[in-house]
Amino acid sequence: MHILLLDDHFIVRQGYRSLLAAQYPQAGILEASDGEEALSAVQQRVPDLVILEVSLPGISGIETARRLLQRWPLLRILFFSMHDELPLVRQALAAGAMGFITKGAGREVLIEAVKRCLAGHRYIEQELAIQLACSADDSRLDPRLECMTPREFEIFVMLSKGLAPRQIAHHLCLSSKTISNNLTSLKQKLEVTSLTELVHLAIDTGVIRLHGLVGRQAG
Known part of the structure; x- marks a missing residue:
């Protein structure tokens, strides 16, 4: 059995590699730091499970998943992400x-998710599953959110949480010009003219939680 860990943070990969190796001592644990590297790794050896982050440099995690499944439709993919925004979960x-779980979940949740996905079953972290069920008929859902690409949505979330374009560029390993172009596209698609309107849209549609935003700004 082989499991591929896809995350751009080496320390994160090492930590969860150790956890998985202890749980599955006979498994080969492979690693990749971005989407292109993951595509190349899977071409060399198709793993039994790919565990990946949404936020990745270059190709986003969601686009990476799409490309992997286009070529290997039976590949099992589990998102293990710092993101818990419902539109991103839905896109994934x-x-x-x-499956989809967050990095805030306990180790036992990750182990259970891996076990379930390896067995061919879906697994969504309980809190996310409840939120998805409760929001199924949510009148706040805005059709404008559906027009964004996964990368644009990721940038939208980061901007809404107060990150500056240069910080986003650094985090995603993209140029400032690329982020600027995405911001221009976002404003057009979302029909807003300023970052303030963009943040209000994120709050109104439930993409970000107001109390979490206030807490970060206060800190």
């Missing part, structure tokens, strides 16, 4: 992922 599941 729509891309074909079998």
Whole structure:
């Protein structure tokens, strides 16, 4: 059995590599730091499970999942992400992922998710599953959110949480010009003219939580 860990943070990969190796001592644990590297790794050896982050440099995690599943439709994919925004979770599941959990979940949740996905079953972290069920008929859902690409949505979330374009560029390993172009595209698609309007849209549609935003700004 082989499991591929896809995350751009070496320390994160090492920590969860150790956890998985202890749980599955006979498994080969492979690693990749970005989407292109993951595509190349899977071409060399198709793993039994890919565990990946949404936020990745270059190709986003969701786009990486789409490309992997286009070529290997039976590949099992589990998102293990710092993101818990429902539209991103929906995009990940729509891309074909079998599961989605957050990095705030306990180790036992990750182990259970891996176990379930390896067995061919879906697994969504309980809190996210409840939120998805409760928001299924949510009148706040805005059709403008559906027009964004996964990368644009990721940038939208980061901007809404107060990150400056240069910080986003650094985090995603993209140029400032690329982020600027994405921001221009976002304003057009979302029909807003300023970052303030963009943040209000994120709050109104439930993409970000107001109390969390206030807490970060106060800190």
